[in-house]
Each structure stands twice: as C-alpha cells, then as structure tokens.
Amino acid sequence: MNRTALVTGLAAAAIFAADQIHTLRSRTAELLREAREAPVRVAQLERRIAQLDDELASARAELEADDRVERLAQRLSVVSSRIERSDCEIAEQDARMDSWERLWSGLAPRDIDGRLTRLHALVDEREERLEELDERSQRLDSESRARLAELHSRVAPLVERDVERMWRELVAPVVQLAGDATVGSGVLLESTPSGEHNWKTHVLTSWHVVRDIYGSPQRTSDPVPVTIYAYDGSTRNESALMVAYDIALDVALLELQLDERLEHGARLASRERLTEIATFDAIYAVGCPLGNDPIPTPGEIASTTHVVDGVRYWMLSAPTYIGNSGGGIFDARTHELIGIFSKIYTHGAARSTIVPHMGLATPMPDIYDWMEHAGCASRIGGIKPRLEAASAKQ
Secondary structure (H helix, E strand, C coil): CHHHHHHHHHHHHHHHHHHHHHHHHHHHHHHHHHHHHHHHHHHHHHHHHHHHHHHHHHHHHHHHHHHHHHHHHHHHHHHHHHHHHHHHHHHHHHHHHHHHHHHHHHCCHHHHHHHHHHHHHHHHHHHHHHHHHHHHHHHHHHHHHHHHHHHHHHHHHHHCCCHHHHHHHHHCCEEEEECCCCEEEEEEECCEEECCCEEECEEEECHHHHHHHHCCCCCCCCCEEEEEECCCCCEEEEEEEEEEEECCCCEEEEEECCCCCCCCCECECCHHHHCCCCCCCEEEEEECHHHCCCEEEEEEEEEEEEEECCEEEEEECCCCCCCCCCCEEEECCCCCEEEEEEEEEEECCCCCEEEEEEEEEEEHHHHHHHHHHHCCHHHCCCCHHHHHHHHHHC
C-alpha cells in the first residue's frame, strides 16, 4: 500500500515536474521572442519619448509665451490708463488755451494800451497818496509833539504848584479900574513894540466898567485910571485911553499912556484851544472885588451855551463878586486868558442877593471876532498872526 502511494506520489511529482518544464520552456520562448522584439520597442519608445520631449518643449514655450502676454497685457493696461490721464490733461489744456485765445481775441492792442495807461495812472496816484500820507504822518508827529508839550505844560502846574509863577501868569496881568463911585477890573495884554524904543500895552475890560467910571457914554475920550500891582504888594498908577468898545458884547479895549514895556501880560488862548473849552474845565477867575487887590478864585466852566438878551456867555462856578467885572478868566492848566468877566447873577427884586457861583464871562472867541471886525486886532502885535491864522481855519 505504501508502494502504491509512493508510485502515485512519484507519478504526481513527475506530472508536476513535466508541467513546470513545459511552463519554463514556454516562458523561455516568450523571453527569447521578447528579446528579439525589445530593440524595436525601445526604438519606438525612444521616438515616443523624443516626441513627448518636443511636445513638452512646445508646451513650455507656449506657457512662457502666455506669461509674457500676461505681463504685456498688464503693462498695456498701465500705459492705457496713463494715456487716458494724458488725454484728460490735454483736454483741460486745450480748454485753457481756448479760454486764453478767446480772452486774447477780445483784447485789442488799443485796449491793452488803455489798460496799461490806467495802471500807470493808478500807480502814480498811489505814489502821490503815499507821499501825502508821509507828509501827513510827519505833520501829525509834529502836532503830537506840540500837543504833548502842551499837555506837559497843563499837567506840570497840577503836579507841583509854582506859586510865584501862578502869580505872574494869573494875578499880575489883572489891574484895577476905579472911578469916583465905582470900581472894576481889567486885564493887561502883553506889551508890543512901537517904534525903535517904545512899547504899547493894551487893557481888555468890560464896557460897563468904563461907562460907570466915565459917568456918561459920551465921555469916551477921557483917561481911565489904572492901578497895576507888583508881587511885593506895591502898586503903580497909570491911565489908559479908549481904543474901541462894544455895548452889546460888553467889552472894551484900552491903551495905557506909557511907552515902556510892562513885565507881565496875559497870554491869549488860540482859537483852536478855545474850541476845546467844555463844561467841568478848571478855571481861575481873577479880579478886584469890592476894590481889593486882585484875588484869584478857582472854579469850573458850568456852561458854554448860556444866553442872556441874545448874547452868549460862559457860566462859571468860581466865586465872584461886585468888582470882578472886566477881570480875567484863565485856564487853570495853561494860564491862558479865555474870557473877560461880565456880570453876576442876583436874586430878588426889592433886596437883591448876589449869587457868587453864577458868574457870566464873555468868551474870547467872541472878543476875537469883535476885535477883527472893529479893526483893532492889528494893534495887538503879538496876537495878530494867531488871530488871523485861527480865523482862516474857521
């Protein structure tokens, strides 16, 4: 039984071995066939590979070409946008050029010459204006300096009272005019030269003072007694003759009968200064009340528009009394004569009471007008130029 199995196994092994041999022979034949066919296939494959390489190179070239095209497209887009902006700028420039051409076509050479002529005239006018402004500034500077000096002269007396100077400029020019039964005041003006060695001195006063001394309006050729006062209390008696008078204005101008120059005379305020006089301005009223020596009393301008019987007066708050008539009203700061005291208010009919702080003065502007109209302004030598210059400005 074992032998049968062995024979069977051997037979099976022989069959398997025969089958394997057949398979190997078939595979060997196939390998030989393939070995004969391999060079041809290799050549085909090499040709195919070469073809694929060509196609790959072509594809690469196409890809590279497409990339350049894209970059060129981008650059072309940028250039196109720039061209569009340039076109817009060119259009704007063309519009400007058209505007300039229209403007130029509207301007004929004659029009241009006319405009240039007007421009030259305008420049010349501006230059003249600048010259005027320069002259005006220089004039204003000069006036400001003069004004500053004047203000200094006004303030200085308030800062430090120079009693002797105040007496010289406020009290010394005031004189007493006296008759047998009346007394009044007057104001010496600055002496002016008359001839080689002679001098003239005039006195301003109120007409009613001289009238009362005369006792009659017809005795205007008679001399008027004048008492002049010195700082030490001494006096000198002189006389004066009538030069001119105005009854309505209540003012009179006398001339002393002496040839020498008097040391003290009132300085007259200019018209320009007088236009500045206003209520509350400080003043001194200086006169000889009740026959006393000249007495200064301080006060203020109470009104510059007070009218009595159609005549304008300045009302004063400075205490005054009978005998102050014809005396001076002086600016408290500059010590210039600004008015002549005329009358004083009284209260009551049966028994009058004097109101000493309600005096009335004739303003110097009205006196200046009268002097010029009467032709006696020229007799006041040092005052004449100021009066004429001031009158010319009115």
